[in-house]
Amino acid sequence: MTDHDIDAVSLEILRTQLESVAEEMGQVLIRGAYSPNITERRDCSTALFDADGRLVAQAEHIPVHLGAMPAAVDAVLDCDPEPGDVFVLNDPFRGGTHLPDVTLVSPMAPEGEILGYAVSRAHHADVGGMTPGSMPAGARDIQQEGVRIPPVRLVERGSVVADVESFLLANVRNPAERRADLRAQRAANDRGEARTGDLLDAHGERLLTAFSAVIDYSRERVEAELGALPDGEYHATDVLEGDGVTGRGAGEDPADRDIPVAVTVTVDGATVDVDFTGTADQVPGNVNAPLSVAKSAVYYVIRCITDPDIPPNQGCYDPVTVRAPEGSLLNPRPPAAVVGGNVETSQRVTDVVFAALAEAAPDRVPAAGQGTMNNLVVGDADFQYYETIGGGTGARPTGDGLAGVQVGMTNTLNTPVEAVEAAYPLRVTEYALREDSGGAGRYRGGDGLVRELRVLTDATVSLLTERRRHAPRGLAGGADGAPGRNLIDGDPVPAKTTCEVSAGTTVRIETPGGGGHGDADAE
Numbered sequence: 067m068t069d070h071d072i073d074a075v076s077l078e079i080l081r082t083q084l085e086s087v088a089e090e091m092g093q094v095l096i097r098g099a100y101s102p103n104i105t106e107r108r109d110c111s112t113a114l115f116d117a118d119g120r121l122v123a124q125a126e127h128i129p130v131h132l133g134a135m136p137a138a139v140d141a142v143l144d145c146d147p148e149p150g151d152v153f154v155l156n157d158p159f160r161g162g163t164h165l166p167d168v169t170l171v172s173p174m175a176p177e178g179e180i181l182g183y184a185v186s187r188a189h190h191a192d193v194g195g196m197t198p199g200s201m202p203a204g205a206r207d208i209q210q211e212g213v214r215i216p217p218v219r220l221v222e223r224g225s226v227v228a229d230v231e232s233f234l235l236a237n238v239r240n241p242a243e244r245r246a247d248l249r250a251q252r253a254a255n256d257r258g259e260a261r262t263g264d265l266l267d268a269h270g271e272r273l274l275t276a277f278s279a280v281i282d283y284s285r286e287r288v289e290a291e292l293g294a295l296p297d298g299e300y301h302a303t304d305v306l307e308g309d310g311v312t313g314r315g316a317g318e319d320p321a322d323r324d325i326p327v328a329v330t331v332t333v334d335g336a337t338v339d340v341d342f343t344g345t346a347d348q349v350p351g352n353v354n355a356p357l358s359v360a361k362s363a364v365y366y367v368i369r370c371i372t373d374p375d376i377p378p379n380q381g382c383y384d385p386v387t388v389r390a391p392e393g394s395l396l397n398p399r400p401p402a403a404v405v406g407g408n409v410e411t412s413q414r415v416t417d418v419v420f421a422a423l424a425e426a427a428p429d430r431v432p433a434a435g436q437g438t439m440n441n442l443v444v445g446d447a448d449f450q451y452y453e454t455i456g457g458g459t460g461a462r463p464t465g466d467g468l469a470g471v472q473v474g475m476t477n478t479l480n481t482p483v484e485a486v487e488a489a490y491p492l493r494v495t496e497y498a499l500r501e502d503s504g505g506a507g508r509y510r511g512g513d514g515l516v517r518e519l520r521v522l523t524d525a526t527v528s529l530l531t532e533r534r535r536h537a538p539r540g541l542a543g544g545a546d547g548a549p550g551r552n553l554i555d556g557d558p559v560p561a562k563t564t565c566e567v568s569a570g571t572t573v574r575i576e577t578p579g580g581g582g583h584g585d586a587d588a589e
Contacts, residue, residue, distance in 0.1 A: 072272060072279050080269065080276035081283075081377055084123035087261040088112050091254040092125040095186055103191045103452055106485045109476045110188035112254055113258040114262065115139050116277040117180055123280070130412050130475040131187045132161060133362025135579075136380070137161040139183055141217045142171040147183075149175035150208055152221035152252055156193065156233070157214050158356040159400045165193050165212040166200050166410035166452075168248070170220065172255035176263025180275060184258030186251040190244055191450040194237040197526050198445030199452050203310040203562040206310040207354040207405040212405075213237035221252065248489060284381030288562050289336035291372035292385055295426045300331045303344075306414055307491065307535050308394075309351025310406070310562030322393035324536075325349060325395060327414050331422040340364045342390040348398035351562070355407030355415070360396040361388045363415035363475055371423055371430040406530045406562070409439045409454070412475040413532065417539075424541060433460030433541035433581030435473035438532035438550065440518075440577050443494065446525050451490045454478055458504045458512030458540065458547055458580035467512030467580040470499050485520035500548070500576055504538075507544025507582025514550065514577035521571045526564065527554065533578040534561040544582030551576040 072080075091112035099105050111131035113124035119139040124132050141161030142153045156162045162169060168583045173180045176452040193200045195212035205211050205489050213234065219227055220234075231248075266273050281424035305324035312323050328344030348354045365383055369376075376382060389395035395411065398404065424431040436457030444451045454476055459467040472478055483494045498519040504511035521527070529552050537546035552559050552576040554567065567573075 070295050072275050076272070077276060077279050077283065080273065081280045083265055084114060084280070087258055088114050088123045088125040090261060091184065091186060091258045092127060094257045095254035095585035097251050098253050099188070100246035101191050102481050102485050102489050104188050104247060104250070106481045109408060109478045110186065110522035112186045112258070114258060115183040115185060117182055119143050119183070120281060121371055122182065122277050122379055124378050128364040128477050130359060130362050130408060131167065133365040134163050135185055135187060136583040137358040138169045139171055140222050141446045145217050147173045147180070148223060149173055149178060149180060150221070150223040151219050152255060153217050155215050155217040156219040157216045158208070158404045160216045161358070163356065163359050164405040165208070165214060166190050166405070167408065168193070170251045170255055172259065172261040174262050176259060181266070182262065182277070184255040184494065186254045188247060188251055188437065190247055191452050192445070192541065193241045194239065197528055197564055198239060198447070199443030199450045199528060201405050201441060201443050201452070201528050201530055203528050203530055203564040205405060206311055206350050207401040207403050209401060211352065211403060223541050239450060254441060280377055281379050281381040284301065284377045284379050285384050285548060288372055288382050292333065292338055293336040295333050297333050297335065298426065300426055301329070302423040303328045304414055304417045304418040304421065305536060307352055307532055307561045309349040309353045311351035312349060325353065327395065329418050329422050333426055337385045337387070338368065339387045340389070342394065343397050346395045348393055348395055348402050352403035352406040352492050353395070353411050354398035354402040354404045355396050355411040356404060357390055357397040359408050360390055363412045364388045364419055364566060366475060367416055367419040367423065371427045386543050409441050410530055410532050413439065416474045429463050431541070432462045432467070433505065433544050433583045434538035435459040435467070435580045436514060436533060436547070436578040437474070437538050439476050440550065440575055441530040442573065442575060443522055443528040444519070444573070446523065449490050451486070451492060453481055455515055455517050455575055455577050456480065457514040457550070457577035460541065460580040461507055461509035461511045461544055461583035463583060466510045467504060469504065469513040470515045471512070493520045493522060494518070495518050495520050495572065500579065503548035503579030505540045505545040505547040505579060507540055507586050508584030508588055509536070509582065511540070511547045511580030511582045514548065514579045516574070516576050518572060518574040521567055521569065523569050525567055527567050527573055528564040529559065531561045538578050538581045540581035541583050542586035543588070547579035547581045
């Protein structure tokens, strides 16, 4: 029980009301946006923070967004926000994740004094850069990935800063769509302020007391869960399948250089220290991940191995320390390219931390899931289609894995076939489960998917994928899942590639299955 002057029933009521505000913000964003990437795939997240920049409540949207949001709010706090302001940012080295994820941070001041912040983050289908869709496999620095936005006022004291908006829209390929999606984010933040004002009217100063109380409540519950784990150091290693750049010289296989990810997880009473010393130095390609992304992946794993009903807020993160050497893959120095780090390296961090904790929490850790978001971008100057494609989850200690779902650090929906074909010059020629791709075991891993598209116009295709060579691992005697495959007109292509295609080209993605759990022959 917390020390705050608020009873348990009132605390639960206020907690659920705050979470409902965050959820309503998400619905406003989804319904108000223009791009299928947000309206259909729902690649967006919303949350509420207190005046000190602590996460109070979040909608259960995209894990990699939400765990990294506190860094964005911290960056805005350094800019002296005022009531009526709205800050926009996407700089991965100033609170962002990767450039397509654009964040709006709005001070909430329903009665004139800032009592917290409404935050929305959405993946925009294009933010400029060297290829349509802003996810180039061959990027060597962040400037090639799109326009980089430090925390800056998009709205100042209630009025749009026209110069800032014009600058941003001049650097993207589809400015009308970007303008509409940014307006939807502003509407979501406005709704957050309005609903929080309603709660302030109803509860008065008890609302501010509840901000701290719900954080303390979550911290105490997470600490109790961690305290039940056996103390000790737990180690694991894994690899990324190249960076899309290194090894592309004459006669070299572009996928031949594995990039190691290593972790030591130290459980000590009610705290956990996660140290990525031993992970590779930052690389020339775009699989570097800002430390905020690595933290987000760690927080997700801790949420999974503790009680998932614990309210998600800053209290869940306080007992967890995350460290990575400066200049490493998981804490790169600018101007490192990072667009793949948010989507692919975050998945590997999830896998390796789960693997390290398998001994400490064997009844909570599944076999490895597909371990990739299977990022596919098809576009030109006029359209940009972006999709992450589901696969198999790892089998659990008590049951089979799930087939054809998003795994790990993403929680998006698919874009329905009808929406794809209505919005883009594409035809979906196959969309099906990839049968028998899940690993065998006492419990089977989930099967992956097959997603095949025919491109109806000349376009650029970018693929950022993983687990094409190294299969998702089984656990406790279970077999590995099947690795994925990328094919263009039937010919295999590397895990990370960008190429020009002509009208009529077929792009086929076969996603990995999850690993199995337990020996199939064991009783």
